[in-house]
Amino acid sequence: MEKIEIGQVVNVVGLKGELKVYHYTDYKERFEELSVILLENKEYQIDGVRYMKDLVILKLEGINDRNEAEKQKGKSVYIRKEDIRVLPEDTYHIFDLIGLKVIDENDRAIGTLSDVIQNSAQDLYEVETENKKKFLIPAVEEFILEINIDEKFMRIKLIEGLMDLDQ
Incomplete structure (x- = not known):
């Protein structure tokens, strides 16, 4: 079970x-x-x-x-x-999100979704890069372009200053 x-x-x-x-x-x-x-x-x-x-x-x-x-x-x-409850469209259980591969709009691998931080404004997705650095991205459609639970990835729009991929 x-x-x-x-x-x-x-x-x-x-x-x-x-x-x-x-x-x-x-x-x-x-x-x-x-x-x-x-x-x-x-x-x-x-x-x-x-x-x-x-x-x-x-x-x-x-x-x-x-x-x-x-x-x-x-x-x-x-x-x-x-x-578990059936959720409305474009709403996800946290356990389905944790572990998703995170890619940018050019399909470049960024890291893995490691946590979802819930607060009153909006959820924040914690992404862990391959070199173990972490950064947060707001869970809003301006930054989250696509979530595909079946194929286990999340496509995000990187914004200036959010993270430095070269470090």
Whole structure:
């Protein structure tokens, strides 16, 4: 079974076994659509979902007290790959983007997409060159000319000062 990491248990809440989860999704209400999650490799039914600021509070079947909940701290939260949401056109899951070959408008190899940094303005794509240098490019259509998940590449428009390919 393939699984996708969507968060991490960062703490517990109360005495009844609720878990405080830092989520990696851009839509925390996504947890309300799920019936099952995995903590590491163990599957749990979701008995309840609520929120505390930006964190998700999960009540899972079989975790009924604080002591059992404490054992889950630090564990990664996953969903089964078949439970991922279908995204609108020109929208991508981060796990599909990481590792894409990055090329410029002249098909010159630039590097590999190594990370996606999410912030309030727009996402930033971190590109790592072959000589291990990194630079960021805004995830806007002015700079991102094409993303091809099937052929595993991203075509970008390099701008003056963004990076120096000769170094």
